[in-house]
Amino acid sequence: MESPRHEDAVLSSITEIVSTLLPRPGEVYIGDDAAVLNDFAGQVIVSTDVCVAGVHLDTTIFSVEDLGFKAVTSALSDIAAMGARSRAIVLGVSAPPGTDLESLHRGAALAATMCDTPIVGGDMTTAPQLSVAVTVLGECPFDDAVTRDGARPGDAIFVSGPLGAAAAGLRLARTGTAMSDDAVMAQRRPMPRLREGQIYRMAGVTSMMDLSDGLGIDLHRLADASNVGFTLDEVPVAPQATWEEALSGGEDYELLCTTSDVDGLIRACAEQGIGMPLRIGTVVADANVRTLEDQVFARRGWQHEL
């Protein structure tokens, strides 16, 4: 009844690939009905992201391994955005027959290892198009996960780094730039700002989110959630990126945050030895005021059609 590529056989090969981080004593990862994780410290943070070949990554240019990598790190970016510590990853893979499932999982496993977060479970099934649903779990020790709705008038607005590299990388890759180029790597192999998120949280930022769809739409989402407006002074543009790519390219996975304690944030970053966040503007009380260099700053950026 069984052929070599039946479910149990494939699962065995994949399990070996993704088991780069061993279970802690008392924990159970892949192979049972569910994974068992030791007690979390404080709040449990959970988020899921679906990554579809051809929609979220151009698979005529990039590899299935890139897709596995990016699916994992883009999902972990939501854990970073809450200021949480990542604890676990589960994968739900839908794939057409003949997909190189081993390469896909090698990419996911590399990302998990680089983020020091185990892949603890998953499911695989056949479907006409390759997609990966990644669910990530994190913990927030002092019950102080940072949401989007805490920005207050007068707060300074920061981003964790310059913007637009991922969009520039996609443009450059399409015209033949090497896969190892910095901007192309930002598109293929984005890294979540997990350490930055925790340091920002401990420094008392009032609101935070990650820039997955671009500053041009994500900042509006944060302002909407907090019921405030903003005045932007500048937008830091990544090397090789255009102004438009910085505003609406998306997929940079830099963090966007607000704080009433600028000195505290700067000091925390210096003490912990991470890069300095970049101040881009100020929160204002009037939710209708949304400007960049005194011009109206309209919503723009990536929205999926549903």
Place this chain on the structure above:
Amino acid sequence: MESPRHEDAVLSSITEIVSTLLPRPGEVYIGDDAAVLNDFAGQVIVSTDVCVAGVHLDTTIFSVEDLGFKAVTSALSDIAAMGARSRAIVLGVSAPPGTDLESLHRGAALAATMCDTPIVGGDMTTAPQLSVAVTVLGECPFDDAVTRDGARPGDAIFVSGPLGAAAAGLRLARTGTAMSDDAVMAQRRPMPRLREGQIYRMAGVTSMMDLSDGLGIDLHRLADASNVGFTLDEVPVAPQATWEEALSGGEDYELLCTTSDVDGLIRACAEQGIGMPLRIGTVVADANVRTLEDQVFARRGWQHEL
């Protein structure tokens, strides 16, 4: 730039549909980068299941609402299988343009409400075929989640109910039986044995799993994990089901468990007012002994082709 079916607009409609269970004080569900849940009691249990239209549910017969319902309850069955209490559900939906996303989420929300478990987050994207990746979280208060590997020679083997109803329901629905028929409902609207799982755990069962792929393969998986054999005396067949459907139909989501304390299990079920589990056989030391009524009991049942 925005049309009424752009992402933010669809998310707003879906959010209302799935928000049947309100966040507890301090919790954040849909709308931020990630959901924030209050501290779990003990171990954190996590599992993911991908449910594809046409693969896991015949969508020429059953509705998109049925798919949403079944995706959620079949995933929660893995929480039941560990003896855990369910805490949260996240959905990753891939859907072709024009899919009735509201109906899909109505089914998921009904299942979540019936299982008293909130839908706390999700993601949606376009794809050529409808699939739902459901990740479920549970808690296990006394750090004693029940795995598959604890069956010991001499243990009694139990199932939580008769088998084959879901497979019978699929056969009957294909020949025009009413959607409200008991067996057809077992196929369309399976319920996880969450209460049973917790009671069995507290009664000290030595191993447990849910019967998603059929006794004919799942019992072998449990025996493999525990490195034991078994002798089955009988297999309880659900009303309307055939012998073969009971053995290899799958999707019944009854629990399979082993115990060295038969009286304790029976007493716990009686005290808690749940149905009596059915004894089907005995665990033996020799992993090569796998029989039903003294005949060799071969592996059989559902395996996906990958």
